[in-house]
Amino acid sequence: MSPRTRRLIPWISTIGSIIVLVIIWKLVIAVFDVSPFVLPQPEKVVGGVRDLVQENGFWTDVRITLTETLVGFGIAIVLGIGLGTLLGRVQWLEQAMRPVIVASQVVPKVALIPLFIIWFGFGITSKIIIVAMIAFFPMLLNTILGVRSVDEGQKDVMKSLNASRWQTFRRLEYPSTLPYILAGMEVAIIFAVIGAIVGEYLGGDQGLGYQIVTSLNNLEAERLFAVIFCLTLFGFILYLAVVALKRFLIPWHASAIDNTTAST
């Protein structure tokens, strides 16, 4: 198979799977005679998306959800990398913190959302905090792992060359930790989107997550599907942005080489 054909495969399979999905969708409606309130026709959903996008305030909702996601994600990155680097380096501190980390990981964080809403209000702040909290753990754990995984042999190279602390960080520790951090970011961005949406529909009056609630309350299945579609696209674009960042920052790394993103 030529490389060019190979590059096309993800696109072909993507289009193919969409077609298959639509066919099954229509079949289910036809065979089981599903009510349009439960499952609207695919073309109605397309129309729903068109209407949704033209709605007053749709783009404001997008902007709010985006702000919550990105600000929370940013906080998670800074705290996760900072604390992760510290814990990765200082063994006893990590041991001391381990019970706390495990406990806070095990707590179903979604269950804490109502609490945050009580504490920080219905506005954007509570969602940012929720997003930061949910996205924080993959960042923290991956950074710890990355800091610990710096190769001993490569460290010996730097040591034998009498490299300074800063040189060792810049030329060895930083680049070898980056793949782990970026892998953490790939997970964290998805978590961040989930955090923002769940936060919005559990307590809020703005954002795409809130629009799910209003659609549901009005029994507007078409619009509900349209919001879900937009949210999927929203998450997908953010995820692609992280993947692009990865390819930019670590083009040398195996994870940045193969052409996997077009198919996801």
Add this chain to the structure above:
Amino acid sequence: MDRQETADVRHRSSAASAGVLEDDPAGAPNGTVASTPEADSVVRSDVSGALPEGEAEIELRGVSKLFTSRHRETLALTDINLGIRKEEFVTLVGQSGCGKTTMLRILAGLIKPTSGEVRIKDRSLWRGNTRDESALRQLGLVFQDANLFPWYTVEDNIGLPLALRKVDKKQRRQRAHELGELVGLTGFEKALPRELSGGMRQRVAIARALSYDPEILLMDEPFGALDAMTRDKMNMELQRIAQTTKATVVLVTHSIAEAVFLADRVVLLSARPGRLRSITEIPAKRPRQLEVTAEPGFQDRVVNLRHQLIEDEERVARHGGVSE
């Protein structure tokens, strides 16, 4: 100790002048036996590799290393006296656990000896807990793994030591190119390590070690991970590189044939605790071709060293080491 082929290094010059391998390595003069029965508390080396004052470029003086972990203490090396001349090629062999890698890492300044002194070009390598910068600059190090930095191109990997020493980019490129030529990497300057074979990576590692023109090259089983054919080829290359750069080379290997082929002197270490067992002169002239390995003098030395190694292994198996 019936086997006493251990050559005193002081007689080396006469042996080396023969130019080719004599047939009988046992004809080499008896070595100075350093072990003194009265010093029971300390296990002594069987031979002293010390050179006369001022002859050695690298010197280990009474070096020992005790590793202390929570459960046990391990005497990795004891009573090592060894001098290595300028431009000499010395190989270290011994069964696994004999401390040959430890010895190399001590030479490289990666491990501080528990007692004794390491001298590089008449400067002590350690001053308190810091290493002497100018002594370190004389050392180029090659490990069993190439330990390249995957985020750098071949060129940048070779130039890494220079970058750490603030050499500007243009000069680094220039030097990387020269060294690329020397080690056979021309055309691969912009490649990433993952695009190279194991042998090629090891070439990069050698070039990197040579980048700042060290006078001493320390190699820890540099070709241990390579297949036999690549290994033979790399040994030939290494010989050529050592001759071109006039570097003093200390190489650790577990292959006796490789050790004899490459070395001016083969240093055999005994295990538990690691100490000098014998030093064998290999007086064949250079450059050596692979054919030299078929010569009886070469074969005899290999067999002889193997015997010593086996004896040592059996002794360890019987007594579990002397010091314990």
